Ligand code: ADP
């Protein structure tokens with residue numbers, strides 16, 4: 001029986017294509033294999049997605065597979081099935097979807113090459129060109145790669161067919177890491193004091209690294225020459241890594257040796273239910289709803305151990321920002337080398353190695369961010385999604401998938417258990433739990449016995465009226481922080497904005513200085529004497545103008561306050577305090593590890609920060625949390641603004657008083673009666689959720705109706721808008737039966753980014769079913785109307801989380 005390979009090529013195409021399988025590739029051809037094929041006049045890479053016994057195209061018109069690129073298929077059949085779902089649901093080409101499942105290193109690493117086999121059929125003479133090529137190949141030591149299209153193709157194929165060539169897989173070492181190399185002290189390194197006097201530099205190096213890993217550059221900066229590092233590496237005292245060594249860092253922070261806790265009764269009950277589901281080996285969803293500090297992580301770790309004990313593998317997804325040394329250290333110390341780490345902060349080489357450990361079956365647990373949902377684990381028993389409400393599970397560019405949704409589809413295929421954990425569940429998950437599609441497990445108390453902090457809403461309008469000026473830090477917060485510091489405790493000040501002040505504002509035209517390319521207000525940063533305006537969308541910087549560029553009349557004033565401004569203010573408010581600032585500007589390529597470490601060690605009294613300080617951190621000395629303004633986020637133009645604000649404030653508040661001393665939280669606002677803020681104060685998630693759901697139902701938003709965003713972008717405002725109108729018109733005409741709402745086109749909340757105008761068309765399903773919505777989108781993308789041409793592009797975002 002003849003088999004045909006159905007191949008998804010790595011090109012922006014919706015179809016798959018059949019190829020013949022040459023005899024010499026028959027044993028290697030498998031679903032999930034990466035292949036080289038001829039496509040038109042090009043040679044491209046693709047993946048075998050099926051082996052069919054028939055082809056829709058006549059056999060004589062089919063081309064053969066050119067080559068199979070790895071000795072073992074990089075993708076499992078299960079992942080190919082998953083990719084088919086992802087590709088169809090998110091309207092992304094299958095070949096490109098499959099390619100994103102592989103880390104870059106795994107894609108580049110193996111290539112077949114050909115050496116002279118030393119034998120050959122000899123049947124019939126070789127052609128002249130065949131002989132010449134064979135002579136050349138015999139001289140090349142490592143063999144030659146598959147020739148590019150046309151170049152020597154005929155003689156090459158002759159040699160191959162007649163058995164003169166042999167295929168070998170050359171594993172090229174992954175590309176040398178770019179950027180910093182990390183020096184890390186090995187556990188077996190001697191005490192620097194024990195080295196003799198002649199090894200002064202070696203001793204200095206070991207001493208330096210005792211404080212934690214450093215970049216090669218930092219080591220050089222400490223006057224230790226590269227030769228010394230090399231010697232230390234040879235002796236096995238120091239190792240080099242190409243990415244920030246998070247797990248090791250965790251160790252130096254002292255999170256290494258966490259031992260298991262005796263589960264609290266609530267933890268035990270949750271684990272019992274999870275264990276039963278694991279035993280059944282059927283798809284099932286759980287919502288682990290536990291307040292901050294209730295010990296969700298302990299439940300995750302034990303659930304993973306239970307999956308392993310049942311002979312299954314496990315996947316743990318964490319949000320981008322939560323991948324702290326703390327969390328990693330806790331997983332690493334309990335799961336050891338059964339665990340692989342997959343996240344975008346790893347260097348390419350490191351990530352390739354981790355991925356291989358998973359593919360080979362050596363690592364049975366994967367901890368990682370969003371894209372780890374595509375990890376090649378087999379026999380999957382459990383998927384944990386930590387902080388399941390976190391928006392970073394949704395990819396905003398390219399393949400716009402939601403890793404949480406993909407996780408559920410993957411688990412359903414594999415018959416695995418899904419454990420979604422949060423203190424403030426996504427309203428969609430909450431509704432699913434209410435409706436019995438997801439089993440709730442509750443952890444209502446802090447595991448360590450600590451109390452939840454008290455929350456006070458501070459109305460800063462009163463104080464501003466009294467003082468006749470804008471107030472950044474209220475008396476109330478100022479005193480609370482001063483008292484905490486006086487008691488030797490620490491404080492956290494949260495502000496959702498980077499930079500020095502938020503923007504430069506003209507009181508005359510009531511306009512802020514905007515980025516010319518992105519149309520959003522630029523942010524003032526402290527840089528040099530005059531400062532710099534930075535666009536947080538495209539990164540463009542500009543010198544702050546002294547008068548308004550619109551009216552050229554009025555002087556500009558700085559509005560709002562960013563982290564840098566607050567940092568300055570702190571010096572005035574609490575002159576004795578030592579302060580640290582953590583935001584994307586100060587974090588550097590280590591994601592702020594040094595800052596967190598320093599604060600953890602109590603080398604500072606106050607930490608000022610953005611979103612980055614919110615998640616997963618556990619600072620035992622922290623008792624006071626201040627939120628400078630709850631209002632910006634609340635009034636953001638997005639139907640999820642209330643939900644996001646509730647989640648963020650609850651998380652920030654949850655940093656306070658996690659140890660024995662009770663914490664207090666001060667939230668400054670101009671809307672103290674706002675229901676969302678009232679809900680944060682009372683900590684009543686259920687109340688908040690039912691009110692919010694009621695509103696969503698009335699307004700017709702998720703989770704009751706589903707959305708798709710069609711975004712049309714182009715270089716000129718009027719052409720782009722015209723194209724968007726044509727598309728909206730097309731959608732209207734083809735929407736005869738599905739009952740989908742078509743809203744817009746409207747300018748995106750950020751109307752221009754990097755010089756391209758953006759218009760949104762929002763599609764809304766009539767109910768929870770997405771069938772009609774999906775077929776409308778599919779019809780558009782399959783029609784010439786979906787490809788307006790010129791420089792206009794059309795992108796679709798299914799279940800979008802942001803309209804920007
Ligand atoms: P969450 O992830 O729910 O915010 P964590 O897992 O970080 O909570 O746990 C909060 C604290 O409680 C941690 O310091 C952890 O070590 C501790 N803890 C967790 N489970 C237990 C337990 N069963 N007994 C005692 N302490 C626990």
Ligand code: ZN
Pocket residue numbers: 515516517518519535536537538539540754
């Ligand atoms: Zn810009």
